[in-house]
Amino acid sequence: MRSIISIFLLVVIAWGMITVLQEIPFGSSETRVGQRYIDQGREETGAANIVTSVVLNYRGFDTLGEITVLFVAAIGLGAVLSTNRKKKKREIESASLVLYTGCRFLFPLILLFGAYIFIHGHLTPGGGFQGGAIVASAFVLVYLGCRGRRISETGSKAVESLGGLIFIGIGLAGLAVGGRYFLSNFLPKGELNTLFSAGVIPILYIAIGFKVGSELAGVIDHLIEDSE
Amino acid sequence: MMIIVVSLFVLLMLVAAVAALIFKDLMSAVIAACMVSLIASILFYFLQAPDVAMAEASIGAALITAVFIVAIRRTERFEE
């Protein structure tokens, strides 16, 4: 019964969607704003990856909000799971040698890969979020492979905080010294397609990368804790 | 002929989504959802959005699945 009603409702909604999608033909999008970013993004931000320039410069404020959302989730998840958390000693069966060694071996490599991704965010696809996620997955590997190993909570908290503070600090610096706008790209743009270009973008992405990495790792950490 | 490939992917994705709907075993459902994410990330790539494809693959497919699995481990596995 519920399914029939649900399907009926969804059909009505689908009808509306079809009506409106007639007006948005696939493949020929209305790119007034987007086209300007493509045309002038290189000069205005100095990033080769236009998506990055949009994410961090044109719509940098969104990204600030976005890292805040992740921060909220990490903090909130901690708050939800931390209440009456029992600090019981767990019997941890140690992983097999092969697994352990493999994890130890892979861990820095994955970290490095993640770091590469977020440092080169303004040049190649990828950036702070993707890199951060990869960094976090390195930690997941450690949690799963090398049982009992934990990142230090204070350390990850400090990284989180610092990442956020750097983002805001750069934004405020833009407001105070640079172009008198919050988050304005006040550093020299450099030469296109080189590592040291695009002004504040790489710095922001590195901050985001660390922040996202530690937050996602923290999320997994909190969830895994006392689950065994 | 790109469009045929894409259509097949879309079909596969929808099938995976329906599978996630049907499976009573939550673990299987999560894997099906993971499939959805993975195929979506391939579709993102086809849509000339490599940034998004990377994000979807690393976050949407990998991390979320991990979180789901952990959560299922801590609760119960079968939907009654």
Add this chain to the structure above:
Amino acid sequence: MSLELLLAAAFGGSLLTYLLGKISSGLRDGFAVFVSVILVAMIAGLYGKIGAVTSYYHFMGLELTLRISPLSWFFAMAVSTLGALSVIFSLSYMRDRERTDFYYLMMLLINASMLGIVFSGDLVSFFIFWEMMSWSTFLLISYNRGSALAAGMKYIVFSIIGSMAMLIGMLSLYAVYQTVNIYMLSNLVSSASPGYLLFLLIVFGTAFAIKNAIMPLHTWLPDAYAEAPSPFTAVLSGMLTRMGVYGFLMIMYVIIGSVQTLNMGYGLLKFNYILAWLGAVTIVIPTFIAMLQNDAKKLLAWHGIGQGGYMVLGIAYGTNLGLAGGIFHTLNHAIYIVLLFMSVAAVQYRTGGERDLNSMGGLIKKMPIAFIGALFGISGLIGLPLTNGFVSKWLIYKTLILNGSPFLAFTALIGTWGTILSVYKFLHNLFLGQLPEKYKDIKKSPVNMQIPIVILSLTILLFGILPGLPLKVINSIIASFGFKSLNVTLWGIVSETGSLNTINLFAAILTGCVIIWLILKTGPKSVSASQENTYAAGASIPEGKYHYTVDFYNPFYRMIKPYLKDFMDIFYFKLAGWTQTLCNIVRKTYTGYVGHYVTYIVLFLAVLIFMQLKWSLW
């Protein structure tokens, strides 16, 4: 003496009283009496300054004004005097109770808001003061806890309904005429369409009918009167309820105007006829219900409703005699009902809060002043000649007969019979008959209770013998409504169809009294006998054999009981029950199951989309 200062004194005085109460209770009592007496003096000093308008505040772009008219002076005088007497009366009644500071605060606040109501020159101030009066009254009705809570709830729910109706009327006037000033409106409204005027009369009428407890909307009153602290019941019954009369006068004769009001509707369905009939019904039924009450305060409360019917009857009739009668009756009723409640309160004070008529009796010797008060009070209530009630009832009967409404006159008369029967029960069961053993050592009421009782008793006589005093003021009120003024003398009213002359009555009755006195004088000397002697012929009887007057009118009661159920009260209780049930059904929307909630969201979206695609609402 400006009106702002007056109100500031009234409101400030109440707050200051509260604060003083935190320091010392004696200081507070003194100050409360001081404030209320000062207010009387201030208002008395305003006599003759009629028509003074002061704009005191701008609220949301509206000019709020205070204005004094003959009507408002008349009501203000009554309010402040009775208020002062009640405060004096409270001094000992409220001693040793809890939260006395709060009691005095609310008492004075209510007084102040009533003054605000009558002095308001615009509807917004009127509404604001009205609301303040409502919630402070609510707090004071609930003061006694226990069953007072239900009474308070009933009162406030009715009260809110009334004030919401008033809010609609007021804001609709504002929306149409861009002003809320009563006197500006009175010029503008007279040209409005009859339908709109009827709407106004209905919404405002609902509000005032609730406050004045006209028949279908009366049910809050008996409980509220019975449960409120007795000195406050006096104020509540005397003036607060009669703010409804003030409101009726204001909307019917000031804002809409007599010409429009009296021509509303056709034939027998005229607005004022209907109102008059409601008034008549309100006279008869509650009076007979009163007869059946065994609770002293409830009995008086039902009379309060019934007497309100006389006022409405007089006002609704819309002739100069009728109006004068209605307004005068308001005053008279206030005086004697306050007196009666004070007498009851005095008895209550000494008997420890006893209100049950069946368990008392014979207090005449123990509390003579209270008895005198009750006697004068019921005389006024019945309308015996030489009491003030007689004059106003005379005016009302005369109006009815002159204008060819014998039925209405007859109903009013029936009401009077019922009144006589029931107040006799009241007087007898309290003061006459046998004195129960436990009240053997009862003391007289304290002096500060006696003073108001004596003053009010004398006033009843004064206005009964010299009705010209208040009627002069009432005459100017009627004139300000645009009616022909009455030919008033100090002793009564002169008119071509029959005049009233109280001096003749006075003379006749005085003569009668003298004759009776002489006859008694010539007879054998009366010997004062103790209670045992009169009832048991000198033999001592065991206490268990005492018989008290219980179940007065029991056969009659059995006869009419089925017809005198408070049907409206039952109906409202049902209504409240239905509302509760409905609320509980509505509550079930929130089932607690998220799946349903998700369905609601999707449903909402689907409905929006469907409406647009199907009917293009936007």
Add this chain to the structure above:
Amino acid sequence: MDIQGVIHFMQNYTYYIGAFGLIFIGLFIMLVKRNLIKVILGLSILETGVNLFLVSVGYISKGTAPIFSNASIEGKSMVDPVPQALVLTAIVIGVAVLALALSLAVRLYQHYGTLDLRQIREQRW
């Protein structure tokens, strides 16, 4: 309908069908499923669908990714970068919501011992 028509239709609508298919399947899961984890799974599928839809809105036929990986690339036929940026944000927000939801689910399970939403109804009317 000839083959050309079908291909044309597919070219125009495949992505949209995929995206909205996911959205509706996700919504349907949330509407009818009673297991909390399953509902959250539905939410995840719904979000993927929304992301797919957003990206396909910004697509231009035969466009290239908006990256100037070398100086010779012209900006003529690049796909719209804005939806991609939006989707990046949306994905991160999605993961935040899902992680939070799952942690709450874990806690809820500790309290109720079940994930059946029909039984988790202490807060109602």
Add this chain to the structure above:
Amino acid sequence: MNDFGLFLNGINPVLFIVVPLGFAFGIPLLGMISKKIVKWVPVFVYSFVLVGALSNIPDVLDKPIIIQIGGFVPPFGINLVAGPVGILFSALIAFAGLMVSIYAVVYIKEGPEVRYHILYLLLLTGAMGVVLTGDIFNLFVFFEILCISSYTLVGYFGNKSGIESAVKYLIQGAIGSSLLLIGIGLLYGLFGTLNMADLARQISSADPVTVFIPMALMITGLGVEAALFPLNAWLPDAHSSAPSSISAILSGIAIEVGLYAVIRILFTIFGISDFIMFFVFLGVLTLLIGEMCAFSQNNIKRMLAYSSIGQIGLMVFAFAIATSHAVAGGLFQMISHTLGKGLLFMAAGYMIIRSGSMKTASFEGMGKRMPLTCVAFTIGAFSIVGLPPFIGFPSKFLIIQSALAKGTVLFTILTGLVLMGTVIEGAYFFRIVQVIYFKKGNGDSERNEAPIAALIPMFLFTAVIIIIGIYPKFVLGILDSAASELLNQIDYIRSVLG
């Protein structure tokens, strides 16, 4: 105007968002130094924001402040629009935030306190971002901050009811935001822009049928947070299970901000400036349902929560009439609801602590035990019912007046229904007042007042309620210009796009 540093005449409104955010990010570091400082951080931050918001009022009445983020001209970058509406709301958020944070200093004693204060700051930041932003996707992002932090704060205590409510809230909220995102995507697909002013300009020349679908999606999505009936099922659960300080904010800020987003989208983006019958009915329905549900509650926080639904209905009714007076009245009602309901929840919080239960019956005799708190509660209740001389009266006055100014029979009847809701509202609030004062408690009756730090915000709220109730002209000026900003789409477009 475009050249706008940290300070010009007032404090740059971008700091209202950034400073709390910065402190929220910094709190974990601060918490390592001293846990004592942490709870004073929100107090400090919101004093600053309040001063900033007030300092901007004179400028804003003149013309709105447009702040470009990153220095890109509006359609191409995100911009903040601090018009009268924005500043009004930020002042309200800052004031309520400040008061509740003072309250929380003593109220929050258990659980992960540091996290509470972070989430609290972020919740208000999200609200602030929503009201200040001029970009629709940015609105979505801040909305998510607002929502997610409220999900977690609802479950803050980690008890059974808290977690259950949080889960339910989260599921509904997440669907809402997904729908909102679909709507935004459709709008972007149709018009290729995300700036509100730019969208508004293009929508005025678009086909209404197609434009409606994204609008319906967005209204539904935002309506979940704005607690429109029937999207408000989360509200009573969430408000009653959250810590009282959070209930005050959820009820006083979160749903108001949701409603703000709805009307911003309706009026500014879609330019619906005639009265919208559907929303008029929806408002009345929401009001009646809310009040009726509240009527038969015996859990005080649920009762207050349902009463919030009723109040939201009144606001929706006001906004849907869409005359300048009505919109001003709706905004006024928001202010009065924030103050009144905030006060009620704060007072109820300590009453619950003292009596140990949320059942109204357990508050018997509270008037003796905590007289000051009870006075505050009573005044809040009277204000919500709309009794003079409290702030609820002028706001209700304005709304009813503008409804009747429509002059049609239908509106008179609807007004009658609205006032019937008020009667029900009065009934249950007065019942509570009776229970508090006039029922003898059977428990201990010794005086046990709330701590002073909790009483200060309550009494500041009370003071504001009475002062504005008596002198509504303090806010009427900014309300009028806020109403005209909302209704005057063309001026908005012109001031943003030049």
